[in-house]
Amino acid sequence: MITPPPPPAPHRRVAVLAVAAAVCLLAAGCSASGGTSDSNTGSVGAAGEAGLRVALITHAPEGDTFWDLVRRGAEAAAAKDGIELTYTGDPDAAGQAELVRDAVREKVDGIAVTLARPHAMRGPVAAAKAAGIPVVGLNSGIDSWRSGGLLEFFGQDESLAGRAVGDKLDDLGARHALCVIHERGNVALEARCAGVKKTFRGETENLYVDGTETKAVSAVLTARLRQDATIDEVVTNGAQFALTAVASVKEAGSGARVATFDLNKDLVKAVRSGAVQFAVDQQPYLQGYLAVDSLWLYRTNGNVSGGGVAPVLTGPAFVTKANVETVAKFAAGGTR
Known part of the structure; x- marks a missing residue:
């Protein structure tokens, strides 16, 4: 049986881009900085009923369009759930680890993190758990998320x-x-x-x-x-x-x-x-969406996807000349 999570921490700051979040929900195409995707940092959200703050921290470099899709999915989930979402990324393992520690110090209500280099995340994830902050994984680290102490994982084998x-x-x-x-x-x-x-x-x-x-x-x-x-x-x-x-x-x-x-x-x-x-x-938009939404579900209803023992797979799916038109319109909209 899953022990219900502690109640979320009080909302500590006003979400500054609530309107942008609502637009993202409808268009699923803007970035966390309110319409641009140049930066590797940004926040988006609306002070919903739960007032949750979530940090999405990846190993993304600047300018990689793949991570724009992850981010857009996360923004859509944040807008739906009334979450204040902060997105940051650093391709350097030590830099990413420090971003996780920053989120712990800020006492966010949940963290979603990629595990491109799992060993570098062990200490920061342990610190988050010690602070009572749930951590879920996405995209990278399907073989390491459980041993690394994460609650759930969303990605491709x-x-x-x-x-x-x-x-x-x-x-x-x-x-x-x-x-x-x-x-x-x-x-x-x-x-x-x-x-x-x-x-x-x-x-x-x-x-x-x-x-x-x-x-x-x-x-x-x-x-x-x-x-x-x-x-x-x-x-x-x-x-x-x-x-x-x-x-x-x-x-x-x-x-x-x-x-x-x-x-x-x-x-x-x-x-x-x-x-x-x-x-x-591997459906990166879905990875970002599920990771953020799962933290809202956990903090508000004690839900754990996969029961905490199995990952939630988002791929693989082959796109060929024979079936490309089935995803073309979604790709054009920036969600595939």
């Missing part, structure tokens, strides 16, 4: 997704796959490529690039394709990197095809045209 991609590459007749990892040490990206290698009958090779520098990604990928003409498949770990890979294949004069994990509106166009074979959609 990355190893399973990788194995599904390996099977699909076999069906497509690929022989030599290059799996591009844009953030070294990120457990989710490593698990994906390891999963591909487990089931793909051809050769799988990992290529590490600096995802914060698009030109560098392009240069490294183009050079590798020129070096080895046997590479006939490039698998990327983000929609924007797939589009970069398409250009690199052309520049290198390679015959390789491109497939990717993750989706955005530009990637939908590439799948529709055939420039990208397929995308694996």
